[in-house]
Amino acid sequence: MAVSISERGALELRRIMKEQNSEDLFLRMSLKGGGCSGFNYFLDFAKEPGNFDLTFESNGLRIVIDKKSHLFMNGTVLDFNDGLIDRGFRFNNPMAKTSCGCGTSFGM
Numbered sequence: 001m002a003v004s005i006s007e008r009g010a011l012e013l014r015r016i017m018k019e020q021n022s023e024d025l026f027l028r029m030s031l032k033g034g035g036c037s038g039f040n041y042f043l044d045f046a047k048e049p050g051n052f053d054l055t056f057e058s059n060g061l062r063i064v065i066d067k068k069s070h071l072f073m074n075g076t077v078l079d080f081n082d083g084l085i086d087r088g089f090r091f092n093n094p095m096a097k098t099s100c101g102c103g104t105s106f107g108m
Helices: 007-019 067-073
Strands: 026-034 038-046 053-058 061-066 077-081 088-092 105-107
Touching: 007 061, 007 077, 026 067, 053 067, 061 067
Parallel strands: 026 061
Antiparallel strands: 026 038, 038 105, 053 061, 077 088
């Protein structure tokens, strides 16, 4: 399996990348320990993959994720909610057993 980006997520990422003149970069998805549920999600841009990275393509965007994060994010879809109250990126992770209320951390 892979990580992927929904159509809405890809549209918002392209807007951000154009705004920041970073259209030729990879989207880096990663995890770090912490948060109220155990792991926090992180998004960043990367010029190129590292030695321990996996690469994927979804909706025309290039994604890079380190192998360790991929173990816990395999099958995750990055989506974007443009609602007035809860606007922002959402990680739909089928491996997550618990999640915090704000959606930025999860537990296994």
